[in-house]
Amino acid sequence: MVLVSEQVDVLAGLVSGGGVVVLSGAGLSTESGIPDYRGPSGAARRHSPMTYQVFTRDPLARRRYWARSHLGWHTIARAAPNAGHRAVARLELAGVVDGVVTQNVDGLHTAAGSSGVVELHGRLDEVVCLDCGVGVSRWELHQRLAEANPGFAARVSAVNPDGDVDLADSAVADFRMVDCVQCGTGVLKPDVVFFGESVPAARVARCFTMVESARLLLVLGSSLTVMSGRRFVVRAASLGIPVAIVNQGPTRGDAYAAVTVDAPLGRVLPVLADRLGAVQLGADGPAVMS
Numbered sequence: 001m002v003l004v005s006e007q008v009d010v011l012a013g014l015v016s017g018g019g020v021v022v023l024s025g026a027g028l029s030t031e032s033g034i035p036d037y038r039g040p041s042g043a044a045r046r047h048s049p050m051t052y053q054v055f056t057r058d059p060l061a062r063r064r065y066w067a068r069s070h071l072g073w074h075t076i077a078r079a080a081p082n083a084g085h086r087a088v089a090r091l092e093l094a095g096v097v098d099g100v101v102t103q104n105v106d107g108l109h110t111a112a113g114s115s116g117v118v119e120l121h122g123r124l125d126e127v128v129c130l131d132c133g134v135g136v137s138r139w140e141l142h143q144r145l146a147e148a149n150p151g152f153a154a155r156v157s158a159v160n161p162d163g164d165v166d167l168a169d170s171a172v173a174d175f176r177m178v179d180c181v182q183c184g185t186g187v188l189k190p191d192v193v194f195f196g197e198s199v200p201a202a203r204v205a206r207c208f209t210m211v212e213s214a215r216l217l218l219v220l221g222s223s224l225t226v227m228s229g230r231r232f233v234v235r236a237a238s239l240g241i242p243v244a245i246v247n248q249g250p251t252r253g254d255a256y257a258a259v260t261v262d263a264p265l266g267r268v269l270p271v272l273a274d275r276l277g278a279v280q281l282g283a284d285g286p287a288v289m290s
Contacts, residue, residue: 014242015276019098019215020098020214021216022100022220023102023220025229027247027265028085031083031266049194050194056130056187064169067167067175070146087270103222105122107123120228122190122193123191124190125137130187135191216241222247225252233253242258245257245260248262248263
């Protein structure tokens, strides 16, 4: 696929001025093997995403969630940053990007080397007790669930964007739950914002502050279908802050954008970083491009 050079030229001109805040969505992680909901790799799923209300009120639904998520966690845990994540980190290191607001829960921006990241919806590799508030790592919980369910390896029909999988109800009937080690009886929940749950107000306020101080808001891989992310585009536009969008397919923010680029992020963003002279990131740290 040939990149649309005119749009990329406009994008590079906007980004080159610095003061960029990135707003990223699931489309940035698809090239790492994590499906999204609405883009070209969007997952068709039998089950609706778990809601906070169902998770907290229905023990059987919680068991189904943890059984599916226990198997799906392998996909999230194995995922590595792709060229798009690394390009964003390069642009931050070059002083072009000031910070990242991500709607993703996979932790791949941080793994790629970005430091100014606000994870709007939390992280899937962290777990919190809803009773005592103590947090533990997902790996610790994964080990406990594995020990409580030896031999549990139901057939997986599809992995979903939020890290769980599609399983037949009969496959989870014997799955055993575990409770919080700290308080003994507390309900454990991944430390992510479920549908129907509010993002912590302080976190939202921090994101608005970042956007309001930006010279440019750069949207990467988000359809902006839900207001959780779109509100930042609306705020930027209301303040006269330019918006640029790179996404495969149309978004609900296109009307606000100074430029839109419809192309794979793993191809556009490295080109953008190269044009702006951002250093390459290697295993041993930055390496100046030859």
